[in-house]
Amino acid sequence: MPIPTLSLNDGSQIPSLAFGTGTAFSRHQDAQTTLESAINIGFTHFDGAQRYKNEATLGAAIKASESSVPRSELFITTKYAPLTPEETAKTALCKSLEKLGLEYVDLYLVHAPKDHMDGGGLKGVWKVMEECKREGLTRSIGVSNFGVEHILEIVEGAQILPAVNQLEIQPYVWDFVKPLIAVHKEHGIVTSSYGGLSALFHAPGGPLDPVVEKIRARLEDTRGKPVTSGQVLNKWLLQHDILVVTTSTKVERIGEYVDTCDIPELTAEEMGLIEGAGAERHQSFFKNTKYCLKGI
Numbered sequence: 001m002p003i004p005t006l007s008l009n010d011g012s013q014i015p016s017l018a019f020g021t022g023t024a025f026s027r028h029q030d031a032q033t034t035l036e037s038a039i040n041i042g043f044t045h046f047d048g049a050q051r052y053k054n055e056a057t058l059g060a061a062i063k064a065s066e067s068s069v070p071r072s073e074l075f076i077t078t079k080y081a082p083l084t085p086e087e088t089a090k091t092a093l094c095k096s097l098e099k100l101g102l103e104y105v106d107l108y109l110v111h112a113p114k115d116h117m118d119g120g121g122l123k124g125v126w127k128v129m130e131e132c133k134r135e136g137l138t139r140s141i142g143v144s145n146f147g148v149e150h151i152l153e154i155v156e157g158a159q160i161l162p163a164v165n166q167l168e169i170q171p172y173v174w175d176f177v178k179p180l181i182a183v184h185k186e187h188g189i190v191t192s193s194y195g196g197l198s199a200l201f202h203a204p205g206g207p208l209d210p211v212v213e214k215i216r217a218r219l220e221d222t223r224g225k226p227v228t229s230g231q232v233l234n235k236w237l238l239q240h241d242i243l244v245v246t247t248s249t250k251v252e253r254i255g256e257y258v259d260t261c262d263i264p265e266l267t268a269e270e271m272g273l274i275e276g277a278g279a280e281r282h283q284s285f286f287k288n289t290k291y292c293l294k295g296i
């Protein structure tokens with residue numbers, strides 16, 4: 001099954017599964033081969049950032065794959081994080097485009113609200129983001145690691161609403177994410193996740209593990225083909241209409257991620273079991289999360 005898309009509030013479509021170039025690949029100049037494999041295996045959406053310092057690697061992979069997958073069939077995201085106080089969202093995006101070897105990106109996100117608390121603040125940054133979209137440097141604009149108050153601050157007076165908010169989402173933060181998702185829904189903002197697998201692989205032995213294993217075994221039995229615990233959690237996110245940004249340094253795992261779209265659906269009861277186990281432990285794995293999910 002091709003990777004399904006979600007509709008953005010500006011009329012564009014976004015592939016609901018993305019391959020990340022941060023975490024395992026951040027500052028990693030040798031990511032090109034893995035990124036080319038991800039394109040060949042079926043990923044079409046790539047999540048980059050100025051802060052990862054490896055946009056040129058992503059650009060090289062896009063160029064090397066051009067004959068089999070044209071740029072127009074890919075969805076490229078990058079994120080604004082100023083390196084100097086003078087660097088605006090627009091000057092930084094122009095540098096990103098040069099490194100990526102592209103004329104436009106599909107989605108440009110403000111990486112984190114805490115970078116923009118001085119000067120014109122978030123409203124000032126958002127005006128420049130709107131300019132980037134109007135000038136065709138990016139097809140869509142959005143935010144990352146924004147909490148309810150950050151979203152409300154830019155929505156007030158915005159000419160173009162953010163299309164996406166990307167943040168850590170996994171069962172151990174789920175209780176704190178729900179009010180933010182309600183605000184996203186009011187404004188048609190797509191919720192995007194990262195760190196979706198952290199509860200399993202950064203904190204093994206927690207209350208989530210036996211629940212996910214039980215569901216994994218049930219799905220594997222139903223399907224008659226292997227299902228992994230990672231696929232169970234990514235499917236849980238996708239069934240909530242949450243865009244999944246994941247990654248891997250291993251080719252076999254890249255195939256596993258794309259295959260998530262083909263595993264059977266979780267039942268309502270299984271979705272509830274994951275959320276119930278998540279509520280037993282509150283833990284986040286990324287420092288930006290404390291700025292957007294109050295109380296975690």
Ligand SMILES: NC(=O)c1ccc[n+]([C@@H]2O[C@H](COP(=O)([O-])OP(=O)(O)OC[C@H]3O[C@@H](n4cnc5c(N)ncnc54)[C@H](OP(=O)(O)O)[C@@H]3O)[C@@H](O)[C@H]2O)c1
Pocket residue numbers: 019020021022023024025047048111144145166167193194195196197198201230245246247248249250253286288
């Ligand atoms: N906006 C932001 O502030 C922000 C912050 C963080 C991340 N992100 C984006 O989100 C992307 C994904 O983040 P993430 O790495 O946290 O995603 P994730 O989906 O939670 O975790 C992916 C990691 O899980 C590991 N994994 C998967 N299955 C495993 C298994 N069975 N056993 C052991 N390890 C397993 C993979 O390791 P292997 O490499 O061994 O396969 C991979 O490194 C990043 O690359 C970045 O693009 C954005």
